[in-house]
Amino acid sequence: MFLINGEQQEHLPAGDRATQFGDGCFTTARIVDGEVCLLEAHLRRLQDACERLMIPFSDGESLRREMIALAAEKRSGVLKAIVSRGVGGRGYSGGACLQPTRILSISDLPAHYARWRSEGIALATSPVRLGRNPALAGIKHLNRLEQVLIRAHLEQTGADEALVLDSEGVVTECCAANLLWRKGEEVFTPRIDQAGVDGIMRQFCLQQLARSRFRVVEVSVDESALLDADEAIVCNALMPVVPVRAWGEMRWASRELYSFLAPLCEQTR
Incomplete structure (x- = not known):
């Protein structure tokens, strides 16, 4: 299951800088009993990475709510959260990117x-x-x-x-x-x-x-x-x-x- 900017979907624009340049960051968290382990640490990691990559990410609270809601649907599993610079312009400059992209997904915890x-x-x-x-x-x-x-x-x-x-x-x-x-x-x-x-x-x-x-x-x-x-x-x-x-x-x-x-x-x- 995927959430992209809060919407349940699996299609990312081809122009998103995640696909064009790998321009973004991610974190992978463990879900136990429907809760995200070390949630605050994962959110800090994403925010700190965005600051170092100069991605103007300001949707931390939306991301928090989405992570909590998505994890609640699975007793045990893996939650992956990605923030990309978003869509805009061409070439390496990200100056035309106005809104970062939030991508969430859940999967099973590796059995091994x-x-x-x-x-x-x-x-x-x-x-x-x-x-x-x-x-x-x-x-x-x-x-x-x-x-x-x-x-x-x-x-x-x-x-x-x-x-x-x-x-x-x-x-x-x-x-x-x-x-x-x-x-x-x-x-x-x-x-x-x-x-x-x-x-x-x-x-x-x-x-x-x-x-x-x-x-x-x-x-x-x-x-x-x-x-x-x-x-x-x-x-x-x-x-x-x-x-x-x-x-x-x-x-x-x-x-x-x-x-x-x-x-x-x-x-x-």
Whole structure:
């Protein structure tokens, strides 16, 4: 089901800048018992992204009402919200775009996440690297061709998720999740100031860890840093947290960090 600017429909104008240039941003939220988990965080993400992309979005309250109403129709699932610059003019200039476009859709929650949480997942290092661009780093914008290529390569392996580096060989994220790893009571996660997405669940996990016995360190390191880890986990708004059991020859059995975060991440409504 789709809502476009509050109307139930599935047709977007061909001139919308989402299709012309990937000119917009999005967020993907988990629905539990008809409610949007971390709704306010998702709305802030969209507003912050619009400000950084200079999209004059002022329909935050309409979007909030639409997200709440759409989620109420589904006990469990996924809600995706997109804001594009809208329609207007031609070429790269968005000066003629007078009204941003709101696009909402709902779908089923991926069934394999429950198995992943129980069994853990395997990572494979992706041959596709993320380009560095501080102006866009952290934003979940609509230009996702890097992730499309990462997924295509991942599907040729037996792994569940990809370990993704940037163009300088720095560990950045996974294909559709953020990465954290633990050494003793120190928890490391990649900096997201050059590339990658600052995920909603990443933000939530870091907030919880800041109030715990663990010490969080944001780092710019190559993949060899994972060789010293006692444990690794991945997270996104839908999973929400999953343990990593293997990466190449590495095997992890510890779930200390996972056991701390998992119950907290289930209390996000």
